[in-house]
Each structure stands twice: as C-alpha cells, then as structure tokens.
Amino acid sequence: MSDPHGKAFGKWEKRLRKELVRLLKLRVWIAEIIHPGELQVTLLWAGVVGFLGGSSSILFRWLTRSLNQALTRQHETGGLVESFSRLAPWQCLLLPVAGGMLAGLVLLLGERWRGKSSTDYMEAIAVGDGVISARSSITKSVSAMFTIASGGSIGREGPMVQLSAMMASLVGRIGGWAPTRRRLLVACGAAAGIAAAYNAPIAGALFVAEIILGSMAMEIFGPLVFASVVSTLTVRAILGGKPLFEIPQFQLNSGWEMIPCLILGLFAGLLGPWFLALLRWSEKGFMRLRLPGFLRMGMGGLIVGILALGYPEVCGNGYSTVNSILHGGWAWQGLLVILILKMAATGATFGSGAVGGVFTPTLFVGASLGYLFGTVLAWIPGFHAVSPIAFALVGMGAFLAGTTHAPIMAILMLFEMTLDYQIILPLMIASVVAYYTSLHFDRRSIYSESLKRKGALDFRLQLSGLKIADLMKKSPVTVQETARFSEIGSAFIQNRFNYLYVTDASRQFRGAVSLHDIKGYLNDPELAELVIARDIMRENFPSVADNVTLAEALDQFLRHDGERLPVLDSTRRLAGSISKSDIILALAL
C-alpha cells in the first residue's frame, strides 16, 4: 500500500536537497572566483571578536558605574573624583577599604570556583594555546569592578582587555580552531579591548603586535586591525565617537620647540623606571605583610581612602584629572602634590594585589610630569609663550613609551586620544627619547614582569620545537571508502571544506574526494547509490606526518594548492588536519 505522507515527505526532502546542492554549487563558484583562504575567514572572525570585545567593554563600563552609584548612593553623572568629592570624610575613608576587601573576597571565593587556572590574556596570546579560563576572567573582572567602583587607583582597561580576550577565546574554542588560530583570536580580543577602552583602534592593534606578540607580520596584524576597528565602531555606535580627550588646538611655531620636547622625553625616560620600581617595591612590601589577600587589598584601599580625604583626585584611573590638566589652569604646587599622592595611591592599589590596569594611571603621571615641565619652562625667558598643556600631552606619550617600551603604540595612542595632528612631531621625538632613556636604565617594561613570569621570553625556543601534532585540528570529518555518493554530497553540504578525507575501516588514510572534481554531478540521482568514495577519491593525496617540524610541513604545502592537509600518525592513521595558515601563523609569531 502506498503511503501518501511518506511520498510527500520524500518529495519535499528531494526538493530540499536540490536547493542545498544549488547553494553548495554557488559556494563553490564563489570560492573559485574569490579563493577565500582560511586567513580571509579568520579576518571575518576577527570582526566578530571585535564586536564581542566592544560589547563586553561597554557592559563592564556600565556595571562599574552602576556599582559605584550603588556604593556611593549617588546617581549624578560624572567620574569617580566628582563622586568622591561629594562624600562625607568617613565614607571617603571607608569606601575604598570595603571595596578592596570585597575585591579580595571575590578573588578568594573565585579561587574555589575557578580552581588553579588563572590564565591571563598575555599568557594565552604569547605562550599559551589561546585558552583563557572564563571562570577566572569573570572572577578577576568582578574583583576589578569592586576595586574600581570603590575608588581604587587603577585602570579599568585591564579587566576590559581580559574580558574581551576571554570572549575571543570562547569563540576559538567553540569553533574548534587550532591553537595558533585561537591564539590569534585572543590577540584580536585583546586589541579589541584596548581599542574599546581608549577609543583608539590603531593603538589597540599595535599594543598587541608590539608588546605581546613582538611581530608586525601581516598575517597577524590584519586580523588585529579588523578586530580593533569593529570594536571601536561598536563602542562609538553606543557611546558616541568623541576622542577620549578634547584639547585646544596647538601650533608648532618653530623647529626649536622640539628641543624642550626632547628634554621632556629624557625626563620621562628617567622617571619611567622609577615609577615601575615603585610599583614593584609596593607589591613586595604588601607581600611581606603575609596578610590574607582580602585584608591586604583592604589595606591598599585604606591608603587610598586616607589620601582621598584631602585629595579626591587620587581616586580612580585618573582620567578625569588628566582631562582637567589638559584644560589648564593648574598651579604647579597643587599638581606636584597630586602627582606624588597619585603615584602613592597607584602603588598602594596595585601593590596590594588589586586586579586592574596601570595604563591610565601611567597616562596621569605622564600628563602631570609634562604639565609641570611646561610650567617650569615658561619661567625661562624666551619660553614664556609655551603651553604647559601641549607638554602634558607630549609627556603622556613619552611616559607611556618609557614604561611600556612600545613607542609606536604610545605615539599612535596619544594621536588617537586627541585627534590632533600638530602634536605628532614633538610626540614622536619625546616618545623615542623616553624609550631609549628608559631602556638604558632598566630593560624591563611594565609588562615584561608578567610576560617573563609566563615564560614568553622562551617562546621562540618553544616554537622551534613545535610539532605538527601540537597545531593540528583533531577529528576531521571523514567518510569510509564505501561511502555512497549521496553521503559524500551531504558531507560537502554540511561542511565548508573542499576536500573530504577517505579512510578505511581501521581509520587508515586512503585519499580525499575533491569538491572541485564532483561539483557538477552532485545533483545526478543516478550516481547517488552507484558511486562510492573509493571510485572518485584522489589516492595520492599529499599528507603530513604528525612528528615533522613546521618548516617540513610547510614544504609539503608547496606541492599542494589546498589550504589543509591531512595529518597521519606513524601507522598512517588519520590523526587530524593541519592548515597552511596555522603553520604560517606559528612561524610568523
């Protein structure tokens, strides 16, 4: 007896398959015209990571602000400094203590939840396999939120970058990407985080390329730029597109004006290592107290609270004070006091073990240093017309270069923060001089401690020993050599690859079916049951052994026009697949 429902279903299934095959043909046609490699696809994913990075940064900002409003019971808009200046003295004193202790407790509780894993984004990019623990990142971010919302003198860019990198790591893991590509995605996440935090897409990309990866290879830099741009666009769409600092216009009147900038660079380069030494000294001092983390961080908060009683400007990352400095009108005595106290507050917060970044506090120190330098310079006959504000800007860039040891990033970041092209020449001179001066006194940058601890300096050594098995994507989609043509067609419809690997019953690699070979016949119903994989596979398909070096594997790719090759173990069993882009990325990093 015939089954009308079954017949209708069969007809519908046939039609669906026909449409899918049509789409597949379209994909092959587009692929053959555009030839998108895995690097191009990576670029698209970098965009996704950029969007997630921008969004997570907005969320973090909003949560921190809301927490601050809840803790201070104030709902007025404005920065932390404004909010602290409105608090009663006892509140000013106790709030950072409570915030510090809560931040410490979050880390303590989080340790139980997240276990021992505490991978940070630098490790994941520089030496790791691109895996960042989501639990650890969330714990750190919540802890940072308490510190920042309660007035801790620390930057919010650290947790923003960590969150963004964690999102990227999740994307990489969900996509089942190889470690090199995951690492690149995490780097994109970090770049997106910086770009979002400072509205600075070029600096975001350069921060990661210059400081963490130490490479400007286009295979890496392209995705970093893409992620940074998308992240910045996301932030601008929601928060607006104004530069971070709005400053008056400057004019470089004479080439001689560069000489004071050069001297400022020298000062910034001298002070940079001192500032870093202060942070390290403070960290060691707090550790010597042998107190539980939450008490240590509470004590850091107490120091900030005491300082904030007289000078609320020491609270927070220093953004609002920098903005105020850049609008001028500061007496040098007042600024000098605030500079010293701010450095002490940053030392106390950072040293007590609080999670956060020191990037923005660094900008604060640089701006104050530059402003003071400009003020003193104006006392000298012949220089009375100079603007301390211009020197504050140059000082920010120079001090950033002196502490991060990344002068290109520092120059571009300042340019992007102010969008003032006039500042570029003095900025370049001062940043480079600061970098060289700082390097002369101490080769360690603000990040080298963390990178050294994670073994990034041995990274190149590790790379030379990398084997294909470390980079390959495991468990590729395969069919048996007896798989029918219909099954092969379905595999191509459901996946995005151009070669389908064929194995025998014991998983020995037999060859590969090329989509290009069969694309014109996918709709032929006569072939569906008659033809099997063995009939149409390429038997002498090139492969790579899992124990060869990256360079040897790359050599194999020279003889193959595809993007991926199968990886075989010593018994010729299919162990995975390796992409040319992953090898190039690993060699370029």
Place this chain on the structure above:
Amino acid sequence: MLTCRSVPKELSDIVFENQIELELRAHTRDEALHELVGLMANNPGVINASALGAEIIEREKLSATVMNNDTALPHARSDNVSEIVLAVGRSRGGILFADGVVVHLIFVIGTPKNSVADYLVCVGTLARLLRNKESLRHLTEAGTVSEFAQILRTAMMHHV
C-alpha cells in the same frame, strides 16, 4: 578523451561491437566479469586486462553496483587502462550478482585514474539510459550485436 558533458559523441565512441557479448557463457558474477574484461583484452586502451578484471571484482565486492532493474554497472578507476573502456554482456538466464539479485545486462567500465569527471559522466550516462524503460527494452530485445551497439550508441547520445 572525454573532458566535459557537452561532447556526447565521444562517449558513444567507446562502444565497440567486439566488446559486446549477447549470450554470456558465465554463470557466476566473477566468471561474467572475467569474460567481459577478456573481450577488452585487445583494446589498445587496456594495459593489463587480467589486473583490470581483478580490480573490478575487488571493487564489486566492496559495494555491489546492481541497479533495481536486473542490470549491473561494475566499474573501476584503474591504472590498467589509458582511456575509458566499456564491455557489455547479456545473459538470458541471469547471473547472481549480490545478495540474491540476478542481473541480465552487465556494463563493465574501466576509466583511467586521472579523470574523475570522465568517470562520473560515463557511469551517470549509462545508469540513466538503463533506468529508461524503453532503452532497456530495446537493448534486451536486440537480436544482433550490431543492432545492440547501434541502440546503445543512440541511447548514450540521448542520455548523456
């Protein structure tokens, strides 16, 4: 050599009367395949007929090529042929091919390894023409080899 589906004339060129046997003597699948491959032994496109026969039998064991209308299309992509070759056999009594399936028409195809497209065109065309009831009836009723060859050539041109 076949390069694309728009050149039907060339596919029918692989039909040779001396490679058609309308009264197969064989009774088993392997006998029938050897008998048919033997017909192609003198074809200049066949490099080693017995090795080709072994390959076709091995392929058939892996997955039977019988169609549901008493026909079979045993085939192999092989290094033992330099161009597409075809041999056709008919058995009035039928030959047991696989799992109780008896076939009356057998088309043996050998294609060189270097061209998947030629292979798919050839197998697809033959499968299509055998699926056509009228073509199949004409082939089954053909009285002489030359009549069979002519019907086959015409049908191949129609169904490519």
